[in-house]
Amino acid sequence: MGHVTTEVEAGADRPSLGDEDGWSIQMLISSEFARNPRPYYEALRHGPPRRDDLEMPGSPKTVILSRHQDVEAAFRNPQLFSSQFGQGSGSLGNDRPLIPLMIDPPEHKKYRVLLDPYFAPRHMAKLEEGLTELVNGLIDKFADKEGCEFTSEFAVPMPCTAFLELLGLPLEDLDFFLHIKEGIVRGHGKLDMEEQIQARTEAGRACYDYFEKVLDGLAEERGGGLLCELMEAEVDGQRLTREEIMDICFLFILAGLDTVTDSLCCFFNYLAEHPEQRQRIVDDPEVIPSVVEELLRWESPVAGVARIVTEDTEFNGCPVHKGDSVLVFVGAANTDPDAIERAHEVDFDRTTNRHYAFGGGIHRCLGSHLARLELRVALREWHKRIPDYRVAEGAELVWTPMLRSVHQLPLVFG
Numbered sequence: 001m002g003h004v005t006t007e008v009e010a011g012a013d014r015p016s017l018g019d020e021d022g023w024s025i026q027m028l029i030s031s032e033f034a035r036n037p038r039p040y041y042e043a044l045r046h047g048p049p050r051r052d053d054l055e056m057p058g059s060p061k062t063v064i065l066s067r068h069q070d071v072e073a074a075f076r077n078p079q080l081f082s083s084q085f086g087q088g089s090g091s092l093g094n095d096r097p098l099i100p101l102m103i104d105p106p107e108h109k110k111y112r113v114l115l116d117p118y119f120a121p122r123h124m125a126k127l128e129e130g131l132t133e134l135v136n137g138l139i140d141k142f143a144d145k146e147g148c149e150f151t152s153e154f155a156v157p158m159p160c161t162a163f164l165e166l167l168g169l170p171l172e173d174l175d176f177f178l179h180i181k182e183g184i185v186r187g188h189g190k191l192d193m194e195e196q197i198q199a200r201t202e203a204g205r206a207c208y209d210y211f212e213k214v215l216d217g218l219a220e221e222r223g224g225g226l227l228c229e230l231m232e233a234e235v236d237g238q239r240l241t242r243e244e245i246m247d248i249c250f251l252f253i254l255a256g257l258d259t260v261t262d263s264l265c266c267f268f269n270y271l272a273e274h275p276e277q278r279q280r281i282v283d284d285p286e287v288i289p290s291v292v293e294e295l296l297r298w299e300s301p302v303a304g305v306a307r308i309v310t311e312d313t314e315f316n317g318c319p320v321h322k323g324d325s326v327l328v329f330v331g332a333a334n335t336d337p338d339a340i341e342r343a344h345e346v347d348f349d350r351t352t353n354r355h356y357a358f359g360g361g362i363h364r365c366l367g368s369h370l371a372r373l374e375l376r377v378a379l380r381e382w383h384k385r386i387p388d389y390r391v392a393e394g395a396e397l398v399w400t401p402m403l404r405s406v407h408q409l410p411l412v413f414g
């Protein structure tokens with residue numbers, strides 16, 4: 001059993017995105033798009049990059065890059081596609097640019113040189129034993145029941161607990177972290193734009209206050225963990241300032257907690273719906289590293305990343321203007337048949353799989369080795385203990401866009 005072919009290949013339900021059909025960029029934030037974005041990706045890839053209106057007064061045009069070649073070119077050109085979006089009182093409730101995500105070259109390099117070693121594979125490998133224990137501890141709570149609510153009982157607590165441990169923060173702070181993460185990433189689910197901004201601002205404030213206190217405490221008495229190491233780390237003989245450490249931690253909450261939760265939701269929903277693919281993992285756990293890569297490519301839980309255009313020019317057939325915001329659709333690039341062989345097949349036996357699920361170029365994900373380890377351990381331990389499961393009949397799943405996750409994923413064990 002090598003691969004599964006999907007409905008996109010058959011071209012079954014590719015939506016038309018012509019303006020005459022009422023296309024609006026707002027579609028990209030719908031639950032339907034988040035549930036199965038691939039037919040939309042396919043439609044978006046037809047033709048050059050698009051330049052669309054967000055339909056909000058005063059907001060810039062948004063350029064959408066969805067072909068593999070466009071996404072690749074954008075990642076190679078951080079001068080034209082800057083990461084200095086969401087500055088100042090940013091849309092995520094941040095006061096300053098998040099480090100290193102919103103920093104352009106050449107300054108960006110200084111931070112990556114400092115941070116990369118902490119997230120190197122050999123460093124991450126030391127976490128495997130603790131992660132295995134954590135995963136089994138969570139599974140213990142529901143393994144002998146009929147099922148579980150996967151998101152809240154597994155996908156959310158697993159990476160968040162792992163992350164607190166990595167940073168050296170008390171596990172009692174888990175609920176607080178989850179609360180501010182939801183505020184920053186999803187504005188606590190508020191639908192009204194102003195209420196959402198308000199929720200993000202409050203969560204951002206709470207995040208800064210929390211880390212102020214933690215850093216005060218650590219200045220008096222050092223404990224273990226990454227945070228202490230960051231306080232002592234130096235680049236070119238200079239330590240990071242307190243503000244820089246806080247700007248890194250703020251990003252860690254966004255980048256390190258939600259993304260793994262999203263990936264777990266996408267992966268387990270896929271596997272619940274494809275029992276024959278799931279059986280591969282049960283029969284042959286050696287396949288897990290390649291399952292992780294293929295599902296990262298296929299699901300692309302972080303569907304797109306943001307950039308801002310720095311000058312008026314033309315980019316691969318599309319006029320772009322200084323100040324335009326850009327949506328770099330890595331999910332669309334990852335399923336582009338012009339660049340990827342059998343792009344619409346989910347194949348756990350691919351020998352090469354160079355996807356953009358972790359982004360590309362200088363901002364490529366700092367935590368990719370940690371994320372891969374977490375996902376591998378979760379898949380391995382789960383399928384040893386719960387090999388058979390499906391989505392509860394009649395469950396209406398609500399998906400969140402861009403950072404693709406499922407609010408509640410009720411699983412029934414076989």
Ligand code: HEM
Pocket residue numbers: 083099100101102112251252255256257259260263301302305306330356357358359360362363364365366367368370371372
């Ligand atoms: C499966 C889980 C993950 C996915 C899919 C993911 C995805 C991504 C993507 C697409 C980017 C590029 C952003 C851009 O170009 O604007 C990125 C950057 C980043 N990620 Fe991850 N990420 C994951 C897990 C993590 C984890 C666990 C951490 C923990 C620290 C992390 C930390 C970061 C940081 C710090 C950056 C910014 C890097 C830079 O700007 O140089 N990520 N991630």
